[in-house]
Amino acid sequence: MSGLSFSEMEGCRNLLGLLDNDEIMALCDTVTNRLVQPEDRQDAVRAILVYSQSAEELLRRRKVHREVIFKYLATQGIIIPPATEKHNLIQHAKDYWQKQSQLKLKETPEPVTKTENIQLFQQQVKEDKKAEKVDFRRLGEEFCHWFFGLLNSQNPFLGPPQHEWGPQHFWHDVKLRFYYNTSEQNVTDYYGAEIVSLRLLSLVKEEFLFLSPNLDSHGLKCASSPHGLVMVGVAGTVHRGNTCLGIFEQIFGLIRCPFVENTWKIKFINLKIRGESSLAPGTLPKPAVKFEQSDLEAFYNVITLCGTSEVRHNVKQFLDSGTGDQV
Incomplete structure (x- = not known):
């Protein structure tokens, strides 16, 4: 096990960076008595640091020349007379690393025990939660x-598509x-990735529709389940x-794919399109989501239930309340 402190380890690593590859490999052979066969320079440096008993022992090696130690100290802003002997340069390096260790200890935060520190910690937790919400909306x-x-x-109408649409984006x-809702209201359910992707595709490919989302604070709301x-x-x-032609409102349910990093797939979609003829004459309101985050969470609680007559009653009640019917 290496006898070097963390600061000595980092310092020696930087110092060894001033040696060329042949010098590093030769030094590795010396330090390890040729018992370690490094695959590359990085392995050799690691072996040198691990098998050195102390920083002084390493720096006293003949293959670590006086000029190398002098150059290292200069890169750290330590100005030493050029004629300084090697053993004095080694002492300057050791003193420098010791000071670095002391500085790191001073920078280490104290345990959270004081009242003001606890308040700062609680404030940080609140800020972290706020950051999560910001990232959540960004998603x-x-x-x-x-x-x-x-x-x-x-x-x-927009020319050939640049990317492929298909069932791979859905569970x-x-x-x-x-x-x-144009002249009358209709509701249709579609099941399965293939059917759902084809129905959505037909809206733009066969009916030539273009859906323009309003992504400001009124047009976009997000929520998550536990x-x-x-x-x-x-x-x-x-x-x-x-x-x-009109306005649309839509809810997506997304679930992260556990097998592909940073990939989400669509679990459900509720889409409502209202034609201009179904709106008050001469009015086309700014598209806005009429539900709040709590409504989305309630909607989740409804759609995760299945099968029983009680559940079907709850779903109908939820839709009739106006929240579910918005999308």
Whole structure:
């Protein structure tokens, strides 16, 4: 085991960086008595540091020349007369590393025991939670940029798509609930990644729609469940060519894929499109999500239940309350 302190270890590592490869390999042979066969320079440096009994022993090696120690001290801002003997240079290096160790000890924070430190710690926790919320909203924004950019790019009016749309972006048991209200209201459910991806694709590829999300504070809301389901609610306008046809509101349920890093797949979608004819004459409100984060969380609690008549009653009650019906 190395007899070097942390500061000595770092200092010697930097000093060894001034030697060329042949000198490093030769020094490694000397320090380890040729018992270690390093694969590369990095392995050799590691072996030299580990098998050296002390910093002084290492620096006294004949292969660590006086000029190298002098040059190292100069890089650290320590000005020594050029004629200084090697043993004095070694002492200067040791003194410097000892001071570095003392400085690091002073910089080490004290245990959180004082009242003011506890308050600072609690404040930091609150700030960390705020940061999580900011990152959480950012996830929603990035997802919407990606999703609507990819979907809209399949519109033939925009030229050939740059990226592939398909079921790979959905969980295999994904559900799409599609509300559309033009002259009358209709609700249709679609199940499975293939069917859901094709139905969404048909909106832009066959019906030539363009969905423009409103990603300001009114148009985008996000929430998460304790189990890792992220819900993104977004509102926007629906276009065909140069004509604005109406507005849409949408909830996505996203679950992180455990097998691919930083990848989320869509678990469910609730999409509601309201045509201009279903709105008050001459009015087209700014697209805004009408539910709050608590509504999204309540929506999660409803959709995670399944099967019983009680659950179906709860779902209907939830939709009739106006929250679920928004999307």
